[in-house]
Amino acid sequence: MKSINLFKIWLLLSVLWLTAGCCSYIDDDLSDCPPEGQEYELTYELRLVTNITTELSTQLSTATDVNVANALRDHLKNIFTDFAHDVDLSFYDTENAQERLSHDQHVMNASEQSYTLYLPMREYMHLAAANIQDNTVVALSSDDKCPTAQLVTIPEGEETIDSHTTGLFTARYPLKVLEGVSQTFHVRLYMANCAEALVVDPRGHSYKDMKVFATGFASKFHINDSTYTFPEKYPYVRATKVNTGEDEKLCFCAVNFPTTDEEGMRTVVEVPFDENESETVFWQFYVYVTNDDGSVTESVLSVRSPNKAGQLRIIGGYMGDDGAIHPKDHTVGVSVTLNWNEGGHHDIDL
Numbered sequence: 001m002k003s004i005n006l007f008k009i010w011l012l013l014s015v016l017w018l019t020a021g022c023c024s025y026i027d028d029d030l031s032d033c034p035p036e037g038q039e040y041e042l043t044y045e046l047r048l049v050t051n052i053t054t055e056l057s058t059q060l061s062t063a064t065d066v067n068v069a070n071a072l073r074d075h076l077k078n079i080f081t082d083f084a085h086d087v088d089l090s091f092y093d094t095e096n097a098q099e100r101l102s103h104d105q106h107v108m109n110a111s112e113q114s115y116t117l118y119l120p121m122r123e124y125m126h127l128a129a130a131n132i133q134d135n136t137v138v139a140l141s142s143d144d145k146c147p148t149a150q151l152v153t154i155p156e157g158e159e160t161i162d163s164h165t166t167g168l169f170t171a172r173y174p175l176k177v178l179e180g181v182s183q184t185f186h187v188r189l190y191m192a193n194c195a196e197a198l199v200v201d202p203r204g205h206s207y208k209d210m211k212v213f214a215t216g217f218a219s220k221f222h223i224n225d226s227t228y229t230f231p232e233k234y235p236y237v238r239a240t241k242v243n244t245g246e247d248e249k250l251c252f253c254a255v256n257f258p259t260t261d262e263e264g265m266r267t268v269v270e271v272p273f274d275e276n277e278s279e280t281v282f283w284q285f286y287v288y289v290t291n292d293d294g295s296v297t298e299s300v301l302s303v304r305s306p307n308k309a310g311q312l313r314i315i316g317g318y319m320g321d322d323g324a325i326h327p328k329d330h331t332v333g334v335s336v337t338l339n340w341n342e343g344g345h346h347d348i349d350l
Helices: 052-059 063-075
Strands: 003-015 038-050 082-093 101-110 114-119 123-130 139-140 148-154 169-176 184-191 193-199 207-213 220-222 226-229 237-238 250-256 283-291 296-303 312-319 325-327 331-336
Touching: 003 184, 038 331, 052 312, 063 250, 063 312, 101 114, 114 226, 123 184, 193 207, 193 283, 207 250, 226 312, 237 250, 296 325
Parallel strands: 003 114, 038 184, 193 312
Antiparallel strands: 003 038, 082 101, 082 123, 123 169, 139 148, 148 220, 169 184, 193 250, 207 237, 207 283, 220 226, 283 296, 296 331, 312 325
């Protein structure tokens, strides 16, 4: 069952009326004068549609997996969360170049907060983004105009990049502020990134080091139409080693933008996730095991189902005597290169 965590920000919008004329201070009849300001309420709801609970319970279901499951859940607690540190609010013109007319940023550190903004009476396209400030590898870019506002992986063009450090949430909402009418606006923010985890049982194999990279993901997210841009050459996302304590099993986790899906680039999840298998390879794990003799074994695990926003995918496997990683899921393809360091063709910083 998919879980939905709700997070609400209460925003009071006071509208500053703009009129062509002004009222006389000595006119006894002030009935035609507009009020100096009128409060409007906007409700922001951080809506997390995720499979994390189901994925952990199905992929790490045995008694020997409990420690790894708990460690992975703790590792991702700041990614799949109903808590926002910061929120960025932009209000755009709906005509011409759709330039930004108003912009506010707030540090929240709470699950509920109130703000007061002053906006002229008119129509707006409202874009919101949460948890940007503490994400060291994603930036809000080109947001002076509505059509170009996007979340961008930084630095751009790098072959190897770090994982996202926060769960990113965005919303787009057409907003029409009317005169003299009590209005309530409800804005839902949806998650824009996802995560993948590789859990490996060494089975007693002795090795010096192991590094994991994930690849096949978008590099940009366009907030206005909830679409992703994919680079010509996918970078390698460094998977972070999860602290599993004294457990022998190894766990590595990457957080990034989603893959493509069967229907194109629109992969923001606004309904429960329905995984469809395909012959297409959507994303991959590159695993490099340094053996005791100094040789490096490369294993490439190819996954034939997409990973969408708000989702966690867990791939399980075990290590062979030669350092090769063998996936437990028969639908996950694998190719192995022994002595990779003697003829490796990928320029990955190990």
